[in-house]
Amino acid sequence: MNQVRTIGKAVKDNRPYLCGQDNMQEKMEQRLSTKEDYRQRVNIVIEYINNHLDAVIDLEKLAEISNFSKWHFQRMMKAYLGEPVGAYIMRVRVETAAKLLRRMEQTVGVCKGEQTFLRRY
Numbered sequence: 001m002n003q004v005r006t007i008g009k010a011v012k013d014n015r016p017y018l019c020g021q022d023n024m025q026e027k028m029e030q031r032l033s034t035k036e037d038y039r040q041r042v043n044i045v046i047e048y049i050n051n052h053l054d055a056v057i058d059l060e061k062l063a064e065i066s067n068f069s070k071w072h073f074q075r076m077m078k079a080y081l082g083e084p085v086g087a088y089i090m091r092v093r094v095e096t097a098a099k100l101l102r103r104m105e106q107t108v109g110v111c112k113g114e115q116t117f118l119r120r121y
Helices: 021-051 059-066 070-081 085-103 112-120
Strands: 009-012 015-018
Touching: 021 059, 021 070, 021 085, 059 070, 059 085, 070 085
Parallel strands: none
Antiparallel strands: 009 015
16 A cells, blocks of 8 residues: 555555545444434433522532533533523423413412422523
8 A cells, every 4th residue: 555645645556545535434334323322311411400409509419410520510501501401491481480380370388399399490
């Protein structure tokens, strides 16, 4: 295999080609599966957050659920959600409290569980 480097190109079998082009299709498939894996992990975390809005949600616990490091978890969540995970949690809590207030026909003090949630957030 005769390869001669030129600026940004290599020659293989007397034909110029971009370096690394042979494995590009495999790498693209791998990237797609990585993106899908990340999306699934983010969805699991979002589901956990939505199911535990009335509890204290720890960043380390969320990172553990997603199998990301704490640092990588924060970056991935911001990339997928468009906002930091703490801001997302607070926004969802406020939106949920607003929905509860709109739906309630009686005063806030009637439903103890809803009252606790509304008082907290």
